Amino acid sequence: xxxxxxxxxxxxxxxxxxxxxxxxxxxxxxxxxxxxxxxxxxxxxxxxxxxxxxxxxxxxxxxxxxxxxxxxxxxxxxxxxxxxxxxxxxxxxxxxxxxxxxxxxxxxxxxxxxxxxxxxxxxxxxxxxxxxxxxxxxxxxxxxxxxxxxxxxxxxxxxxxxxxxxxxxxxxxxxxxxxxxxxxxxxxxxxxxxxxxxxxxxxxxxxxxxxxxxxxxxxxxxxxxxxxxxxxxxxxxxxxxx
Amino acid sequence: xxxxxxxxxxxxxxxxxxxxxxxxxxxxxxxxxxxxxxxxxxxxxxxxxxxxxxxxxxxxxxxxxxxxxxxxxxxxxxxxxxxxxxxxxxxxxxxxxxxxxxxxxxxxxxxxxxxxxxxxxxxxxxxxxxxxxxxxxxxxxxxxxxxxxxxxxxxxxxxxxxxxxxxxxxxxxxxxxxxxxxxxxxxxxxxxxxxxxxxxxxxxxxxxxxxxxxxxxxxxxxxxxxxxxxxxxxxxxxxxxxxxxxxx
Numbered sequence: 001x002x003x004x005x006x007x008x009x010x011x012x013x014x015x016x017x018x019x020x021x022x023x024x025x026x027x028x029x030x031x032x033x034x035x036x037x038x039x040x041x042x043x044x045x046x047x048x049x050x051x052x053x054x055x056x057x058x059x060x061x062x063x064x065x066x067x068x069x070x071x072x073x074x075x076x077x078x079x080x081x082x083x084x085x086x087x088x089x090x091x092x093x094x095x096x097x098x099x100x101x102x103x104x105x106x107x108x109x110x111x112x113x114x115x116x117x118x119x120x121x122x123x124x125x126x127x128x129x130x131x132x133x134x135x136x137x138x139x140x141x142x143x144x145x146x147x148x149x150x151x152x153x154x155x156x157x158x159x160x161x162x163x164x165x166x167x168x169x170x171x172x173x174x175x176x177x178x179x180x181x182x183x184x185x186x187x188x189x190x191x192x193x194x195x196x197x198x199x200x201x202x203x204x205x206x207x208x209x210x211x212x213x214x215x216x217x218x219x220x221x222x223x224x225x226x227x228x229x230x231x232x233x234x235x236x237x238x239x240x241x242x
Numbered sequence: 243x244x245x246x247x248x249x250x251x252x253x254x255x256x257x258x259x260x261x262x263x264x265x266x267x268x269x270x271x272x273x274x275x276x277x278x279x280x281x282x283x284x285x286x287x288x289x290x291x292x293x294x295x296x297x298x299x300x301x302x303x304x305x306x307x308x309x310x311x312x313x314x315x316x317x318x319x320x321x322x323x324x325x326x327x328x329x330x331x332x333x334x335x336x337x338x339x340x341x342x343x344x345x346x347x348x349x350x351x352x353x354x355x356x357x358x359x360x361x362x363x364x365x366x367x368x369x370x371x372x373x374x375x376x377x378x379x380x381x382x383x384x385x386x387x388x389x390x391x392x393x394x395x396x397x398x399x400x401x402x403x404x405x406x407x408x409x410x411x412x413x414x415x416x417x418x419x420x421x422x423x424x425x426x427x428x429x430x431x432x433x434x435x436x437x438x439x440x441x442x443x444x445x446x447x448x449x450x451x452x453x454x455x456x457x458x459x460x461x462x463x464x465x466x467x468x469x470x471x472x473x474x475x476x477x478x479x480x481x482x483x484x485x486x487x488x489x490x
Contacts, residue, residue: 056392079393085386089408089486098404099394124486144394 004067004074004148004180006030006053013052013060022048023060024205035174035181035218037191039233040201046184047082049206050152053182054079066148076100077148078141078179082156084133086125092136093121100143111139115169131162138169142177149173151183155190167193171218188237192229194218200237209240253469273455281459290444295463297440301357302429305364306421312365313372313417320373321380334377337370346432355436360429367428372417379413411483419476426468 006029013023022045030036038046051057053064055072056079066074086095096108112121115135117128125133134154141149154170155163171194174181185191191198195214202209212233216225257275264274273281285291320327320334346363353359383406391401433442441460448456481488 051389054393055395056389076393076395081386081390081393083386085390087387087390087404087408090404091486099390099396101394124489126486127489 005032006148006180006182007063007065008049008053010052010060010062010064012062013048021205023062026062026206026208028199028208030180030182032180033178035183035194035196037183037185037195037198038201039185039188039191039198039237040206041203042186044201044203045206046186046201047152049201050150050182050184053077054150076144077150078143078145080134080137080141080149080151080154082153084125084130084137086133086136086140088125091122091124092117092128092139095125095136096140096143100140103143108139108143111143112136114142115139131158131165134158134162134166135169138166138173142173147177147179149179149181151181153185154183155185155187170194175219188230188233189226191233192226193221198233200233200240202240210236212236271454273458278455278458278462281455282463285456285459290439291460291463294439294441294444294460295467297437298429298433298442299467301361301364301433301440302422302425305361305368305429306418306425308361309365309368309425310372310414310418310421313369313421314376314414316369316373317376318380321377327377334370334373337366338374340367340370342367342428343431343435346428346435350436360432360437363432364425364428368421368425371424372421375413375417375420376410379410383409412487415476415480415483422471422476423468426464 008026008028008030010023010026012021014021026049028036038049040046048057052060053066053071054077055064055070055074058072064071066077087099090098092112093105093108096111097103097105109118109121112118115138117132117135117139120128120132120136125136128136138154141151151170155166158166167190173179174194181194183190183194188198192214196218197214198212199208200210200212201207214229216229221229260272261275264272264277269277282291316334320330342363345366346360349359349363349366353362387405387409391405396404429440430442430445433440434446437443441464445457445460448454448460
């Protein structure tokens, strides 16, 4: 299966209750297999942008194409939400195979083991910790489509140990599956660990204020490199604002 | 199904208290549990007990099924469509506060002392309660799961099965539970008011003869039937559908 190219061209997007448009002539292209981090302050419109790319919100003018196909008509992406958003009435296996088309129990169990939750294949979400629930959310996203992953603040409100674990998991998934990834975050550290390219977003209408491309391969980045890259993101962001 | 020791002791304790009270009082006012038990056996063998219960159970079952189906449909519509709820919501409030006895009398006057009138009166009394419960269930559907369904491109049928029905099941079970207890009571009252048999009718006959033993015999069997429905039908259903909520 080919990895996905994403071409975003939002001419206009406005929420009914607000006078000013949220997006106006916003353009962004993501290459197949690229890991792009969208960084910006809270409330800038990052999650809305991800919802538009995921085909969840179709109330806009313009077009968002995934391999030339309209986003809402394209196959479902692997969507990781801010909260784990698991269905509490299904166990782990059913959260994958009852929700995602063409995933049988065997494949679901494989994916659940892959995110380190093998013993919890038949546990309900409420029997798992927050970090485990997030992992299951990732397994579900991989079940849906491991070639286009949309990650909406996947590390928010987790402690640093869990963030480290989850980021290692994402790195191994990216190394093995080489998916196209669009990661939304407000934390430069997340981008420094995972992204090939960082797109800094500015406020209304949402615009790209700066872009950074990292030459150092993801797997070669040590803790000091991550700190240095995160500082570079923060500095660029400051410069763009001032 | 596991019951705690206290739950097992609950009803026997009630019988013991009854027995002590019966010994303290005259048997004309309160016969002992044993006397009532032998009365039950006698009424079941030579009386109309089984036929009366069959009649009442049939009426209650038909009324229950129809009221649940109608209430479920109305609750879904009112919960989903705001303008319809605005227009018909006050009707539901009127329905909730309509005295059951008035509905029964009106149905008997308009339709005669028929089975249809009795069951219709039961349904009219029960539907507003089911409607209200289901409407609340629909209103409390979590919007974040809609977004999840959109992201995974679920079809309407698929969405219904995995997102909506599981969220509504606790409300349907709550409506069923309150519905059964309400229907039991009103069916009996309506049978007293006008019918040719059934538990309510027979109890009113016992009343005319001040036969407290007969009244208690029917009451005990009635309670046994209700408890059987609770433990053999409702609780297994709840544990089957709400297992995810109760698993430690």
